[in-house]
Amino acid sequence: MTSNSDDVLPNGSAAAAILAAGIGAFALAVIADAADRIVSLQHAMIFYRPTGPLSGVTTSAIVIWLLTWFVLDRTWKQRTVALRPISVTAFVLLVLSVLLTFPPLADLL
């Protein structure tokens, strides 16, 4: 069976997944850092007492990630978008998230 390029999916869905992952990862780093600095937010992030604020930080970031993914996918699913800048942006956000979760670096901000 031969394949032709006409039945290849547009790249919109992939772009949505990629950008949402970058945004979700960055949200995790930002919320974790904010909860570390703002006492009231730290208390608000206690969704499950034995795990403490980590439960709220991670749950909130996951909700942001999945919501962003859902919205972007609905918007881009049928479209072909500029994948390279989207990928670069998402990857930069992901790398920033790794750096921002490192406490000595986060403390510098």
Place this chain on the structure above:
Amino acid sequence: MELTARGFWTMVHGMGFGALYLLACSGAIVELWRRASSSESAPDQTADDAFLRTYVIAMAVLAWITVLTGAYVIYPWYRAVAPANTLDLSGFPQRLLMSSPTTTQWHSIGMEWKEHVAWLAPISITMAAVVFYKYGERGIRAHPPLRKTLMGFVLVSFVSAAIAGMFGAMLSKKAPVEGGATLHIVSDK
């Protein structure tokens, strides 16, 4: 030969799920690299798509099991608050680490980084798994930047899991999570 229940679950989380994830990640990186290195005119690799699709989905499941057992099973034992006037802090790893200036940064840097950076692994690999599952080899070939992006996210997923695993191992040496029922592996008869 004995093991406490908490020690057992810590081992399952780190040496079981975590180590298996790192191994799986290295396999995925090699396979993605191999495919990226092959020229555009190379034979179509869609034949083993089904295997790779299952593999990356299994990786995503493994990553989520690892972080969820870490955060909701092990971490509460790690951060348990010792009752006032407790002299033996061996059952309270976080308090034990924070009780000495020579170990406190294992918590304030090591655990603080580990508990957050670990979550980047399942987020990244879930994205990679869903994109690979949806597009397959042929779809990825049709959109050239996709392969490099997936590779980058899998690499960061590996690095995040490796950071978490490394600090997990070091924290287990400095202040192991122990307690609960004792499991007798080999009894002295």
